[in-house]
Amino acid sequence: MNEILAQVFQVGFFAALIRIATPLVFGTIGELFAERSGVLNLGIEGTMMLSAMTGFSTAYFTGSLWLGILAAMATGILAGLLMALLTVSLGLSQHVSGIGTTLLCSGLSFFFYRLIFGQPSSIPNIKPFDVVPIPGLSAIPVIGPILFDQFALVYLAMAIVPLSAWVLYRTPWGLNLRTVGENPDAAYSAGVSVTAMRYQALMIAGALMGLAGAFLSMAQFNAYTFGVISGRGWVCIALIVFGQWSPWKSAAGALLFAFIDALQLRLQASSIINVPYEVFLMMPFVFTIVGMALVSRNARAPDALLKPFRKEER
Amino acid sequence: MIALRLEPREHTPVWLNMLLPLLAVLATLVICSGLIKLAGASVMAAYAKLFLSALSTRFNLVETAVKATPLVFTGLAVTVAFRAKFWNIGAEGQLLAGAMAAAFIGARQGLPAWSLVPAMIAGGAAAGALWAVVPAALKTRYKVDDVVTTLLLNFVIFYGMMALLDGPWKDPLSGYPDSPDIRMAAEFPILLKATRLHLGVLIAALCTPLVWLLMSKTTLGFSITAVGENPRAASYAGMSISGVILLSALISGALAGLAGASEVGGLHFQVMAGISPGYGYTGIVIAMLARLNPLGVIPAAFFFAVIITGAEAMSRATGVPVFLADVIQGTALVTMLIALLFNQYRVRLRRVSHE
Numbered sequence: 001m002n003e004i005l006a007q008v009f010q011v012g013f014f015a016a017l018i019r020i021a022t023p024l025v026f027g028t029i030g031e032l033f034a035e036r037s038g039v040l041n042l043g044i045e046g047t048m049m050l051s052a053m054t055g056f057s058t059a060y061f062t063g064s065l066w067l068g069i070l071a072a073m074a075t076g077i078l079a080g081l082l083m084a085l086l087t088v089s090l091g092l093s094q095h096v097s098g099i100g101t102t103l104l105c106s107g108l109s110f111f112f113y114r115l116i117f118g119q120p121s122s123i124p125n126i127k128p129f130d131v132v133p134i135p136g137l138s139a140i141p142v143i144g145p146i147l148f149d150q151f152a153l154v155y156l157a158m159a160i161v162p163l164s165a166w167v168l169y170r171t172p173w174g175l176n177l178r179t180v181g182e183n184p185d186a187a188y189s190a191g192v193s194v195t196a197m198r199y200q201a202l203m204i205a206g207a208l209m210g211l212a213g214a215f216l217s218m219a220q221f222n223a224y225t226f227g228v229i230s231g232r233g234w235v236c237i238a239l240i241v242f243g244q245w246s247p248w249k250s251a252a253g254a255l256l257f258a259f260i261d262a263l264q265l266r267l268q269a270s271s272i273i274n275v276p277y278e279v280f281l282m283m284p285f286v287f288t289i290v291g292m293a294l295v296s297r298n299a300r301a302p303d304a305l306l307k308p309f310r311k312e313e314r
Numbered sequence: 315m316i317a318l319r320l321e322p323r324e325h326t327p328v329w330l331n332m333l334l335p336l337l338a339v340l341a342t343l344v345i346c347s348g349l350i351k352l353a354g355a356s357v358m359a360a361y362a363k364l365f366l367s368a369l370s371t372r373f374n375l376v377e378t379a380v381k382a383t384p385l386v387f388t389g390l391a392v393t394v395a396f397r398a399k400f401w402n403i404g405a406e407g408q409l410l411a412g413a414m415a416a417a418f419i420g421a422r423q424g425l426p427a428w429s430l431v432p433a434m435i436a437g438g439a440a441a442g443a444l445w446a447v448v449p450a451a452l453k454t455r456y457k458v459d460d461v462v463t464t465l466l467l468n469f470v471i472f473y474g475m476m477a478l479l480d481g482p483w484k485d486p487l488s489g490y491p492d493s494p495d496i497r498m499a500a501e502f503p504i505l506l507k508a509t510r511l512h513l514g515v516l517i518a519a520l521c522t523p524l525v526w527l528l529m530s531k532t533t534l535g536f537s538i539t540a541v542g543e544n545p546r547a548a549s550y551a552g553m554s555i556s557g558v559i560l561l562s563a564l565i566s567g568a569l570a571g572l573a574g575a576s577e578v579g580g581l582h583f584q585v586m587a588g589i590s591p592g593y594g595y596t597g598i599v600i601a602m603l604a605r606l607n608p609l610g611v612i613p614a615a616f617f618f619a620v621i622i623t624g625a626e627a628m629s630r631a632t633g634v635p636v637f638l639a640d641v642i643q644g645t646a647l648v649t650m651l652i653a654l655l656f657n658q659y660r661v662r663l664r665r666v667s668h669e
Contacts (some may be wrong), residue, residue: 021428042461046644082648086648086651086652090356090652090655092651092652092654092655093651095401095461096598096602096647096651097596097648097651098648099403099598099647100644100648100651101644101648102644103595103599103640103644103647104641104645104647104648105644106640106644107637107641107642107643107644107645108641108644110635110637110640111349111635111637111638111640113352113642114635114636114637115352115635117440175469180658230469231465231466231469232466234462234466234469235466237459237461237462237467238462241459242464274477275477275481276477276478276480276481277477277480278473278474278476278480279473279477280476281472281473281476282470282473282474282477285466285467285469285470285473286470288460288466288468289452289463289466289467291454292452292458292459292462292463293452293458294457296457296458296459297451297456297457299457301622
């Protein structure tokens with residue numbers, strides 16, 4: 001047992017944990033904006049797929065990783081606009097709209113990837129993002145290499161949690177957004193446009209989901225594959241329930257998930273426990289379900305979540 | 315300025331009910347023709363290949379029916395669940411559960427030969443039902459969101475299956491991740507000589523009217539719809555919401571499990587990684603196109619079976635990526651959802667003046 005612990009819990013393990021948590025933080029905070037405005041965005045998985053593809057392809061052809069990031073965010077915003085059109089303007093079922101968006105976006109990502117790259121014998125790849133050590137801070141023992149010797153996008157993810165908490169709880173815009181998600185009638189009476197707020201929320205959500213997808217195909221890995229997201233979008237939705245719709249708690253959930261994911265990766269690599277590696281791949285999903293079961297009874301979703309808002313029917 | 319206004323409809327004319335899915339499909343094909351153009355192919359040639367290759371010969375027609383079979387099962391599974399607003403996005407996982415159970419039972423040497431096929435069918439349905447009851451129980455007991463759990467459970471059982479294929483079920487000689495073949499006596503009987511039309515196709519065809527009877531002629535079917543449409547009223551009427559949701563999950567899971575059993579017993583005779591290329595997710599599109607009417611599932615499933623079979627031929631002939639089939643599925647779900655608006659609302663154009 002001690003041998004396992006010594007093998008697993010090294011500085012490298014925690015640095016990997018932070019990297020695994022990064023796309024989850026982007027996705028979770030993005031989804032949080034959508035849900036706090038009253039829209040469950042089940043398009044997240046497909047949005048991440050498509051953004052991972054467009055980001056990667058843009059970087060592949062332009063040679064600029066940051067242009068790739070922009071393309072991925074633009075893709076995410078477009079997918080968010082589709083979701084907004086369906087659920088906000090047309091007031092359609094959020095569940096089915098989200099599944100439709102995911103099926104459509106993942107279909108498009110397969111289609112265009114094949115159209116652009118054909119079926120080459122080796123997977124096209126790019127030179128992914130490099131780590132950017134922060135001078136001074138990265139030299140701190142233990143904490144330095146874990147937190148301050150990472151990709152630029154990791155620092156962005158670290159900043160986005162407090163930033164989103166500030167925007168949601170400390171700004172008038174955030175107050176409006178939360179009111180639209182809790183009590184759209186009241187927001188409407190106070191002169192807030194429910195439609196505009198939800199469109200904005202879904203666009204921000206899409207941009208962040210785009211970042212999440214791009215991180216996977218351009219930083220964590222150096223290529224786009226059909227399995228690049230493999231359920232991480234769905235996990236983000238679970239993390240919000242687990243985090244009770246709070247940015248801080250949801251980000252903590254992302255760290256917890258990343259801990260289990262990093263752990264299973266280490267256990268896969270170490271030959272101490274001899275079972276097929278797929279058993280370890282299963283672990284994070286099982287833990288996520290158990291985690292949701294533990295908190296769901298007390299979790300309270302935004303009141304207007306899943307409910308379309310129509311002025312005429314007030 | 316002209317404004318678009320939606321006015322609630324009192325009731326929907328029958329012709330509109332039939333027309334909506336056709337309109338949605340038509341809109342989908344128009345939208346997707348843009349992608350064919352982008353791929354540099356002729357729209358007409360590509361669609362001709364996509365639709366006609368699956369229907370061209372008697373043999374291909376039978377093959378399309380075989381391809382439609384798992385889709386009929388998953389379409390019915392989603393229909394029953396969605397009627398109760400039990401958001402079962404897990405037909406994919408329940409299918410895998412049924413396939414694994416059938417492959418396990420079909421390979422047992424100890425069982426008498428005559429019992430194998432019925433045991434596989436029953437076992438597949440039971441395994442699917444059991445896998446669907448997990449999220450339903452989590453929903454009714456712990457209020458855990460069913461969409462997320464059914465989705466996550468798809469990954470759990472997929473990796474579980476891969477672990478079996480990579481461990482105890484791995485072929486010791488070739489090392490391939492294929493489960494051991496089921497016994498000869500466990501293979502579903504073939505109904506039409508020199509084709510692959512197997513017993514599963516017949517079961518799917520029989521299940522459709524049965525599910526229709528269940529949903530429209532029985533108290534349980536009525537309760538399922540009532541709980542889906544208005545849980546509070548259903549509860550006042552003395553129905554147990556949890557009980558009805560659990561039952562709908564059992565039926566839904568069993569149907570999806572049958573899809574897996576039928577694929578193993580009638581087609582593949584073993585389980586392998588690619589046993590379901592997303593049949594469970596296609597089932598959602600099919601159920602929505604069928605407007606959650608079990609009888610509509612067969613034409614919708616057949617339509618997607620045609621596309622899935624035809625996509626390969628289209629890709630070979632015109633170079634349009636085979637994944638056009640996936641885009642069509644996603645687009646069809648979105649356009650159908652929009653088409654349903656015409657069902658609930660009348661669209662009125664009105665002249666409005668600015669004050």
